[in-house]
Amino acid sequence: MMTSDPADIAAGGACAFPLPSDASTASRARSLLAATMRPLGFVSDQIEDGELAVSELATNAYTYASSTGCVSAVGQELWIWARTCPTPELVVSIFDTQRETWPVIRDAELLDEHGKGLSIVAAVSASTGTHFTRSRLTATPGKCVWFTLALPTSWQMADQAPPPTLAACQLSEALKVRGISTTYRREDSGATVLGTRTLSIWIGAKTFTWHDGHRYTRQSLIDVQETAERITSHHEAHPSASSA
Numbered sequence: 001m002m003t004s005d006p007a008d009i010a011a012g013g014a015c016a017f018p019l020p021s022d023a024s025t026a027s028r029a030r031s032l033l034a035a036t037m038r039p040l041g042f043v044s045d046q047i048e049d050g051e052l053a054v055s056e057l058a059t060n061a062y063t064y065a066s067s068t069g070c071v072s073a074v075g076q077e078l079w080i081w082a083r084t085c086p087t088p089e090l091v092v093s094i095f096d097t098q099r100e101t102w103p104v105i106r107d108a109e110l111l112d113e114h115g116k117g118l119s120i121v122a123a124v125s126a127s128t129g130t131h132f133t134r135s136r137l138t139a140t141p142g143k144c145v146w147f148t149l150a151l152p153t154s155w156q157m158a159d160q161a162p163p164p165t166l167a168a169c170q171l172s173e174a175l176k177v178r179g180i181s182t183t184y185r186r187e188d189s190g191a192t193v194l195g196t197r198t199l200s201i202w203i204g205a206k207t208f209t210w211h212d213g214h215r216y217t218r219q220s221l222i223d224v225q226e227t228a229e230r231i232t233s234h235h236e237a238h239p240s241a242s243s244a
Helices: 004-013 025-040 044-068 115-123 165-176 224-236
Strands: 013-019 075-084 089-096 127-135 141-150 182-186 194-195 200-203 208-212 216-220
Touching: 004 013, 004 044, 013 025, 013 115, 013 141, 013 208, 013 216, 025 075, 025 127, 044 089, 044 141, 044 224, 089 224, 115 127, 115 141, 165 194, 165 200, 216 224
Parallel strands: none
Antiparallel strands: 013 075, 075 089, 089 141, 127 141, 182 194, 194 200, 200 208, 208 216
C-alpha cells in the first residue's frame, strides 16, 4: 500500500517519498509531485498549483528547522494519496518531526517577502490543514501540513473499493507501518472490528466507522489511506485515551 508508483493511488495506495534535509527539498518535492500527478490525469494548471503549494510547505518546514538548528535525521517526507470523502480530492502532505511549532497564516502586505507562504497554499488548493501524525517511512512521531486538489472528473477510484475482509487487512497493515498495532474480532452480529489503543473501527459492507469520543466518522473502504491517517492523528493527539 506504500509505494512510489502513481498508479497505486487510484487503488487506495499512497506514495511516500523521503525529502533531502537541505535547501534542495522544495525542488525535490515539486519534481516528485508533478511526476505523480501527470499519469493520474491532472491538467497542467492543477500540476502547477500543486507544485507551488508543495514548494511553499517544504520550504517553510526546512527554513524553520534550519533557523532553529533542529534539522532531524529523519528529514521531511512527501505523502500523496486520494480520498473520496468528504469530496474527491488528492491529498498532498509534508511531514516533519518539529511538533513545537505549527504554521500560521498571517496577514501580509502585498510586497512583504515573509508570511505569505501559507496564504498562497490556501489560495491555490481546495483545502489545507495540519495535525499530529507519524512518519509513513519510519513511524517517527511528528506533524504534517497538507493541502488538497480536486481529482480529475474521470477519476474511477470509488468503483475499486475492496471487499470488507481485504479492507480490514489493508487498514491493519497501513496502521502497522506507523507503529500502531491492531486487534481483530468479529461480533455476534457478524460485524468485523479492528481495535487500536484509542479506537474501535467497524468495517461494514461499504465503510469504515469509528467514534472518537465526540462524533462518528465514516469513510469509504477505498479510503484506506485517509482512514489510516485520521486514526494515526487521533492516536497521536490522545496518547492516554482508551479504546472506545
